[in-house]
Amino acid sequence: MAHLLGGENLSIAFATRVVLDSVTVGLEEGDRIGIVGRNGDGKSTLMRLLAGRQSADSGRVTKRGGVHVGYLDQSDVLDGENTVGYAIVGESADHVWASNSKIREIMGALVGEVDWDANIHSLSGGQKRRVALAKLLIGDDDVIMLDEPTNHLDVEGVAWLAKHLKGRWRANEGAFVVVTHDRWFLDEVCNRTWEVHDGVIDPFDGGYAAYVLARVERDRMNSVIESKRVQLVKKELAWLRRGAPARTAKPKFRIEAANELIADVPEPRDTVALSKMATARQGKDVLDLENVSLSYGDNEIFKNITLRLAPGERLGLVGVNGAGKTTLLRLLNGEVEPTSGRLKRGKTVQTAVLTQEVTELDDVMNLRVLEVIEREKRSFDVGGKEMSAGALVEQLGFTKDKQWTLVKDLSGGERRRLQLLRLLVGEPNVLMLDEPTNDLDTDTLAAVEDVLDGWPGTLVVVSHDRYLLERVTDHQMAMLGDGKLRGLPGGVDQYLELRAEALSSAKPAGSSADDAPSGPSEAEKRDARKQLNRVERQLSKLAAAEAKVQLTMSTNVGEYDALAELQTKLAELATEKESLELQWLQASEVLA
Template sequence: MAHLLGAENISVTFATRTILDGVTLGLEEGDRVGMVGRNGDGKSTLMRLLAQRSTPDDGRVTKRRDVTVGYLNQDNVVDGGSDQNLTVGAAIVGDQADHEWASNPKIRDVMGGLVAEVDWHARISSLSGGQKRRVALAKLLIGNDDVIMLDEPTNHLDVEGVAWLAEHLKQRWRPTEGGLLVVTHDRWFLDEISTRTWEVHDGIIDGFDGGYAAYVLARAERDRMAAVVEGKRQQLVKKELAWLRRGAPARTSKPKFRIEAANALIADVPEPRDSLALSKLATARLGKDVLDLENVSLELGEKELFRSVTLRLAPGQRLGIVGVNGAGKTTLLRLLNGEVAPSSGRLKRGKTVQTAILSQEVRELDDVNHLRVTEVIEQEKRVLSVGGKEVSASQLVEQLGFTNQRQWTPVGDLSGGERRRLQLLRLLVGEPNVLMLDEPTNDLDTDTLAAVEDVLDGWPGTLVVVSHDRYLLERVTDSQLALLGDGKIRDLPGGVDQYLQLRRDAASGGMSGTPLAGQSTGTNGTTAAPGPGGPSPEETRQARKDLTRIERQMTKTGSQIEKINEQMSEAGSQSAIDFEKMAGLDTKLRELQSEQEALEEQWLAAAEVLGE
């Protein structure tokens, strides 16, 4: 494959922190690379360097002479401030006549996928942030650049827009042509478009073959191997320290040598990764009734957002909401939270309900911008119960990923991802029993997302999530609803895939799905009426039970397989290998793998009934 561009021994330092330290890498024709890493570790910095929008402190960036690069940063602006006064059409296609650009199928596809619902004659300055993002992305994609670099391209895109963008990028070039570099927290999107993954961490870049799923598996194996090495290191350290404790205090020369040996042994032990351990926070008791919208209609200006809809939230329900931009997803959360009064109908609220809502803009932190991170949490509580232990606010924010130095940073100086982490923590320590999250994945890196999902996965209250992140919705919610902009709410037994099919049907003039308005609801607030030829409600319930049971069995079997792999690894590392023991372990491993395959087939059969 021909070389497109690359970096040779580049380094970047901000103040006293080294972001990139002697990094060398290259992008070849046919590469589709997704970048992952913690917030602040240098993903966007590396992309700007490779796009030659900034220069490194040391080293150089190289590019083949004839290669052109298209670059989209995180700002929602079309290149050049003067473009704010242009119309949408002029900003995207310039002065081309309609018949010129409309004759190009690629441009028509981009227009239909990104800006079909944006007013062609509107001024850029009058658009919302999401619309500006779509216009900027459309302008980039109608070009013919050899390399495309996208920094968080899925921000402000709905589920349908993300699916369209993934398909467009997969079909844009032949497999051995062009180059793509993407920074995104959307793990489904990474899996769809990436053939390689770069992990940016600690000033270096580690490369992995495959998309996000392959990267997670490879990193898990890397960490497992590191854990084996670390385990041996710790055993040696313990022996050294035990020897020191047994040694006579009067003996100086030999203990001194031993101390130096022990220090050398642990000198390169890395600092532990930031962790998030907020599970099992105490929550107020929920009664039988939580939040019910009964026959609710709502008009905003001349637009009717909801028409006689009924939605019932049950204790412990985990509900995901998807929908087209402007359909009222955020407004639905505000209705449930009592911030917006319906035009007709009513909100019924349980007596013990305590709600908390995370907005997209994290406006809730504006009034504490002058305070420091620890002080914000101390305003809520100075001592908190986490995992059955009492911890101080300072200890808790450290577990959330704020180092000692960052704990004393004013809230106004935090990054977007840090602000969202802080506000989520602030909400949780307030002990709500109904938590509503509006696009919670914005500005969070994949490691933080995984940690947040662990918290939400074990959170015992009622959870409502509005998100375009399919990975998040499938992980933390059990059912999904769709808002299609027609004033109704539709149940999605088939999840996000069913929503995308609904949108395709709507575009072709048809409509399917199970509307909620005017129909009786079950305990989870959704109807279970099957489509033509679909499963019965009883079959659907049984399939969901089967899925839960099978997933538990698969988790148990997976743990047993992992344990046997560790035993085989330990046995294989010994000087005298016990071949009989290894044979027994291998036989057991094959049996468990066969059992796991059978469980996977059962899972697929149950998932097919549910349309998942």
């Protein structure tokens, strides 16, 4: 494999803390690399150094001549005064980019629902992120560097991005580096993993599952892992081996010793025992939504839905943006009154909701982490074991020194952890988590999951993180934007199939003639799809015809009569192409 770029003896420090200490790494053609590590350990810094966006204190970054590097930053780098269209394609004419099937696919997947003429500053954070991602992906870079690309993408968007990256180049061409906490995504797209920790980089073959196996083997051989971390990683490893054997069959390193480690590890959670504990704490009735409908003006969010939560039930919710996932949690929590139907609440039910914001910590900003937890309670039960507040705080990644940090001085990920901890020490018996993976690194996510494994209450999780949903919930339900709830016996894969069917069908699932939306009719949309397919086939034929004419012209240099005829033919093809591109744009507007 040919070398693309690399860093030699890179060192960088912030204040008195060394982030990277004389590290050397390289990217070869065909590399698909995921970077993992704790928040603040230097993942994004390493990527910025390799992309040439930041300079190291010492060492150097080199790249092969002619190599182009594309970079997706976590921060908002788009000019807010530009329109969406200009931000993505610049001054390129519509018929130029519209004739490129790759660009059309990227546009449709990422910004199909965004107003093309809107100014960037008027967009939501998620829409800005999608525009920036689309701008990067339509390019022809040899190396792509993506810093948290799955942020603001739903399950469907993450699946599309994974598919795009897997098919973007041939196996031995191009390269990308990705920093993400989405462990399913890492497993799906990466063939190598770099772990950044303590100023060094440890490389591993394979995606996240392979990395977990290799890390346990490394730590066993070196005998340097603390007992608490061993138990945590062993537990996750056991789940990976049972739940995703196909993922762990690919690594080339020896895993027999790792398998011995987990031979006596119990299931991540004892569902029967937890259910009995939950019943004892909650009684038989928890939360029931019975024939509930909810509307805001003319916008009907839910249509006669029924949902019954049992003691100890662990439910995952997936759905399209705007389908009402957060609103459903608010209904269950009694914050929103249904338009019709009713919420039945068990007498002993105590709910707690982890929101997407962290405003719940505003009243404790001047307290220290441990003080916040001990103010609630000094000890509580986790999985039948008594645990002090300090021990739980440490289990979720707050070292003894960090426990005495003021809340206002914590990072976003640390505040997210504290937000969850504060909810848990209140000992609710119904816990609802709204996108809990925001700002958390993979190690912290594993620690959170370990705490949830021994938690006996009823759990409802809204998340686009497939790994988390499969790990901590026992079944999932879908919200497809039609006001209904659907069970997913086949999990997230079944949800993606339902979404694909809904998008390809002339009539979306669950709709009827009475509730058809305004705008183009279904018949018009069906005709537009046929038109798009027809035009795209003709554009492909025209491109081949143009290439043939141009090749003939190159072999008839000096034969002016022949060249004149060929030039006329080329002009005719260009006219026909412009007409087809106009038809394509008109059909696209019907489906927008």
